[in-house]
Amino acid sequence: MAVTDAPKLITARFDQEDAHTLAGYESSGGYTALRKALGSAPDAVLAEVKAANIQGRGGAGFPAGTKWGFLPPDVSPRYLVVNGDESEPGTYKDRLLLERDPHQLIEGVLIASYAIAANQAFIYIRGEMPFAHERVAAALNEAYAAGYIGRDIMGSGWSLDVVLHWGAGAYIVGEETALIESLEGNRGMPRLKPPFFPAVKGLYMQPTIVNNVETLSNVPWIVNNGGAAFAALGTDESAGTRIFALSGHVRRPGVYEVEMGKTTFRDLIEAPVYGGGIRNGRGLKAFIPGGASAPWFYEEHLDLPLSKATVDKAGSMLGSGAVVVMDETTCPVRAALRVVRFFAHESCGKCTPCREGTNWLEKIMHRIEEGTGRADDLDLLLDVSDNLSPGIAWPPRQTTICPLGPSAVSPVASSIRRFRDDYVAHIDQGRCTHD
Amino acid sequence: MTDIAENGTEAVRGVAVTLNGRVIDAQPGELVINAAERAGVYIPRFCHHPRMQPVGMCRMCIVEIDTGRGPALLPSCMIPVAEGMVVETESPVTRKAQDGVLEFLLVNHPLDCPVCDKGGECPLQDQTVAFGPGESRFVEEKRHHEKPIAISDVVQLDRERCILCDRCTRFAKTVAGDPLISFVNRGNETEVNTFPDHPFASYFSGNTVQICPVGALTATPYRFKARPWDLDQVESTCTSCSVGCRVAVESSSNQLVRYLGVDVDAVNWGWLCDKGRFDFEAVNSENRLARPLARQGDDLVEVSWSDALTKAASALGGAKERHGSSSIAVVGGARLTNEEAYAWSKLARSVLGTDSVDAQMGDGLPSDVVLGLPRATIDETCAAGTVVLLGPDLKEELPILYLRLRDAVVNHGLNVIEISASQTSMTRYAAVSLRYRPGEAAVLVQELFEHAGDVDVQADLGRARALLEANNVVCVLGRPSVAERADSVVQAALRLRSRVPGMRFLSALRRANIHGALDMGLSPGMLPGRVSLEEGREVFTEAWGQLPGSVGLDTAGVLRAAAEGRIQALILVGADPLADFPDRDLARRGVAGAGFVLAVDCFATDSVRQADVVLPAVSYAEKAGTTTNIEGRVSRLHQKVTAPGTTRPDWMIACDLAERLGGDLGFETAEAIWDEIERLAPAHSGLTAQRLASSEGLEGIVAAGPSSILETTMDVTATATLPVDGYSLRLVSTRKLYDNGTLVQQSPSLAPLAPGEVVRANPADLDRLGVASNDRVRVASSRGAVVAPVEADAAVARGTVLLAFNQSGSGAADLIDVSLPVTEVRVETVGIGDREVSG
């Protein structure tokens, strides 16, 4: 079993008390990758990251090296924006990376900016994480003072400014075009892609790369050890390691860095070093494999490996590495309602189907859960879902600009398809049958 | 896609798109929604508006589009066509998605169509009736908001009806540049609103009502006045200012109830300013003059047309007989149609025998400059390499020209050089903004080219010089301030022209049909068609029978002569010199000194009340004809309602007077007048009534006239600075959109919007003078004094003081002496005891 000897690429310093300080970071190999990168051409660094085949860790799973390659040549200024707006229910990893190893991220930002020839980067951190702000601010101040950031970095002639920017409470800002809007001082409402692919028309309509915290935190390791070494971990299709947040009804909820493709959901949930099995010896009802937006998985999916392709093929996604486990006592209506409530609350309001549809779904779900559901509510739920996400397909077909609206359909469709009897019982008995 | 055609020009080849199984020819870059519409397939939409950037957020226009990777539901308002694209607007998938969006839109939309102003012309209602769900599946409470709320003095917002399409908010921000309404809150709680106590006080707010796809925004002047099915409509041209916006004039029961902007490429793109949109109230006003009046002692009493005309003709005839034709003067005419202006021009020259005719009120520019300089259209100005602004604040005086130029700057990178005495609404859009000392515009232009001037403006002057080297420079030329004489501005313009080869001009004179009036010869020394009296003497003598022997007086000259007892008969044709002439003292003496005053007007203005005979004229939308805008563009006016009382059109009044004086203008109809204009006026040759009535004439046709009338003898080399008086400030007086004029004051919705009389000065000057902001101050010139509150305003240049022209109160006109190049004033705080002192 690969579980016990999983390498630690980006959580290696999580137990190092002073890792967040410059001294602590440097003492454990910090900023050697930057020095190495600055010694080679930007294209060579880009090639190394492409060779690593690292998929973005924010949710969509797009290969980072390929993304960087989309920038049109010779257009400047261009920007790197770090997406640290971690908010997807179930997801808890970027905050830890920010709090415990901020220099690792900063080094990744520096190398990535160098590779894409940016001269300014922005680290956008979710507003509700002041401890992360403090750690990153302190790290930036140290790194500026030490000559790692700013004018003429380490004598290379290349300069980069890095600005720490806080959000202010809006899940949708985790969507990259909404993040850019927010960084421009606007309401965080997503832009339509095309034409507003950030790599072409991003921040201030300039070419922009938006990368997740975890993605960039991997870059120093990749540069130090080579893209090939990274690609050798995991599988051909899903390379490297990845942080998973395991929450819900397990004995040992926690944040675990595991090797992609080699580890299965069953490993993650049941292995003693990870989840240690369902709490109180109960059976599994369902689990969410990749954050609140992901369609639910069940018992029969436990032996799927943590690989993007496999999970995609099985009808869900690894998303933001958030596995939420529900035991057999969980009311599926209540659980699905809670997820729908989230999306209804977080809809930005721009697209009609999402603004109106998510709230309508929540209202119907609410009345079923509280015992005032109607006989035709299940059909209504599915039809409203269908209007939000035509065909209720996976990956979703959208009637909206961004995937938030269709995401609200995942829990509804998942729970109705699998636990229709529970819904019917709620409606027939006029109460929640799990209370 | 482009190809180089054989003749070497770039030819456009269409893009082949399969629309519902049929191959259509779309234009490169065209949005799917527009390409489909041109091909006869209307895709429903709410947020898309052809004059604004698409946002793709209502989702109503989503259709299945396949660009080779399989069909996907995409907003057709955001997707440009591509070769080989397959679009399905009626497929089951598209239909289901659109029905779904419609149902979502109705989830929180109230079913109050029967009491909604939009009912009957509402896209959401129409769409629902055509395709919508039979009954609502949404059984919960809908969103509730207080309804409606006034977001400005003229616009009400019902947030329950709002479908959050971003049209109004987008308009406010991206078109008007007045982002005073925004989306507030998020998600299902989103609403459109203003900031508390910061109303949507935009000159363009009424456009949001017109573009609202539901009944969320309604105009206070229209609310509950009529239902769409009771409305009659004609297309016409707005004459509230001289931009010439195309407008749909709507009435119900012979009352004007609404104007809507009509989208023409060349002029207004569908937009109107609020003054133009809502001043129909003045036409409906009960204060309109409805019957002729004649003086009996101190009073004006109603008389018959016959008595009034007899009285007027006898006074005019008597004056001519006893004192000669030069004792008669005609002032005004910018309110008239081209045909009416022509009739009055003909009456004055051929019957009264006077050349002392002037449609300008001393607040414009010499007519040879306006008519004689090479011209640019609005489109050409917006597409120019560089535009020089030397004139009034365009947002205040020509609002839609301001919108067009703002668009050119913001969206197309137009470079503007502003030359002004204080900041204006265009300052923030100017690439370079240069300040001149009032009365010394020409000095600044000299410095510009001679590398002179203060060190701190050298960089700006250098940038301006560089921009003037661009090809294709256009100058928007008007009167920046009525508190300085026009000379220096004219000299500045001519000097610019002499240094910038090929420079063209767009007039910024503001008053209604002033350009048509000047084109028709309502200016001393000018004849219809932009020819001088001498140039046209032969042709017009033959046509009209006789012409005055020499050039007459302009308005200032007429008033001066009248004050000296040399004008025996003064005819005011829609003119109110007591309010509009910059020098009220002279205006007052002139009107009082004229032996006899005949006023032809719609309202009893201050000047009309001084008249001996008053003839009531029909007003806007009560008569047909043509009007001419700042570009020289001639477009048609249509009648929509019948005029009150026994009012007559101005051309008919001219004919009536001619007849009483033993002459004959030879006109039975307004159309006949146009035919004569087309035949005789060189600039209007070929502009036949048929062409104007054809589709070509829908956005008007520019009368391309000769430009040989400009006297180029003016010395543009020598310029002197004016002596600086260390104790004085120089007055700048400009107009605000809402003023004390009749259009605004007789429109109850607009009258309260006039800002009133406020003195503005630079904070540093106020400090120096020991005056505090909000103090009441006495502003005194050699002519008189005004007492008003003062506000410190950094936008006002040091050494100057700003006082808007023609606001309620005594006003700048009491300070200005038109014989001086510039008005110097002293400002001091008024003590409590002095509060009532003024004048």
Next chain:
Amino acid sequence: MGRLNAGNVALAHEIIGRYPRTKSALIPLLHLAQEQDGWVSDEAMVHIAELLDLTPSEVLGTCSFYEMFKREPVGRYLVNVCTSIACMLGGGDELLEHCEKSLGLTPGATTADGLFTLNEVECIAACTEAPCLQVNYRYFHRITNEEVDALFADLRAGGRSGEIPPHGTLTRVRQQVDPQRWDGRGGEGLPEERS
């Protein structure tokens, strides 16, 4: 109260200088106003509009989109209890119920003494640490009812000030920009924006 004080205006100008376009400083400046007053008043928004050459309406449009900005005064301590899916499974509902009892508040309300505001919130990114809450965005992981009571008692008694600054203060370590090291060319070549 209301407009930014002199120190914060200086800080605002420093923050504005870090961005290629000034409007980007809007959210940071709103945080600054909230740090000064504990909430964002209309006066503060008007002042920020002046500093950024925006209209107050534009400031409100952005401000009202983000939940952290409070446009009404809130308690000195903002207690945010997560009941999103992971916390629901881990006891978040019960934690909220206990907080309601302990503070005598329903979610959204503020205690009469102005000390506590209680909110039920969505995911705060501590999913493996359920049940959890934040007080002024300081995390309390896997918190028990007893620990909740002790925490509220400490706060009532004026304790824990080092750990939990008053509402509005997010971070006590600011990014400092050393002009010697700051490059400042991130906006070079950016087209001028006119609006």
